[in-house]
Amino acid sequence: MSAFVKSVCLAQKLCAANPAVVRQAVRSMAGWNKDYKPAPFPQTEKERLAAAKKYYLLPEEYKPYADDGLGYGDYPKVGGGLGVEAKDNYYPWDYPEHKRNQHEPISADHDLYSEDRWSQAEPPRYKNSYYFIVFLSVMSGCLALYYWLEDKKMYRPVAAKQYPAEGVKHYTFEK
Numbered sequence: 001m002s003a004f005v006k007s008v009c010l011a012q013k014l015c016a017a018n019p020a021v022v023r024q025a026v027r028s029m030a031g032w033n034k035d036y037k038p039a040p041f042p043q044t045e046k047e048r049l050a051a052a053k054k055y056y057l058l059p060e061e062y063k064p065y066a067d068d069g070l071g072y073g074d075y076p077k078v079g080g081g082l083g084v085e086a087k088d089n090y091y092p093w094d095y096p097e098h099k100r101n102q103h104e105p106i107s108a109d110h111d112l113y114s115e116d117r118w119s120q121a122e123p124p125r126y127k128n129s130y131y132f133i134v135f136l137s138v139m140s141g142c143l144a145l146y147y148w149l150e151d152k153k154m155y156r157p158v159a160a161k162q163y164p165a166e167g168v169k170h171y172t173f174e175k
Contacts, residue, residue, distance in 0.1 A: 038073030047074075056103040065108065078105050084115040 042048040051074040052062035065072035
């Protein structure tokens with residue numbers, strides 16, 4: 001606890017001596033950097049090659065989003081739809097908590113494919129109509145069994161309860 005108090009006192013002394021330190025600290029702690037903002041859509045081949053280099057992609061891999069006014073600029077259009085849970089858990093990722101490597105471009109819709117969201121990594125095995133037919137067949141089978149066995153009651157095979165009667169000896173405790 002004393003180390004924390006000493007650190008706070010030191011920070012207060014530094015801030016009092018030089019107020020620019022506070023402004024710089026606040027600026028550096030902001031979660032936004034001008035480098036994260038995409039540049040305008042590349043118009044020439046030279047701009048396209050520079051954008052590919054900026055995002056650590058080969059020129060033939062780099063395909064930007066269409067210039068439709070949504071503001072993606074020169075950000076690369078990487079494959080989407082493959083959720084994080086489909087990636088290998090045992091691969092030595094640079095950032096294992098996000099399952100990604102350094103300088104790996106992510107989809108612009110990355111928030112849809114993170115591990116706390118559901119994403120379908122592969123197409124379903126059967127069509128939805130097949131699943132619906134299987135559901136109906138199982139439910140109708142249960143209903144048929146219910147009506148077929150309705151008159152055949154099942155119970156525990158237990159003998160009738162024996163009550164003592166007048167003049168009848170039920171138990172003897174003699175040798």
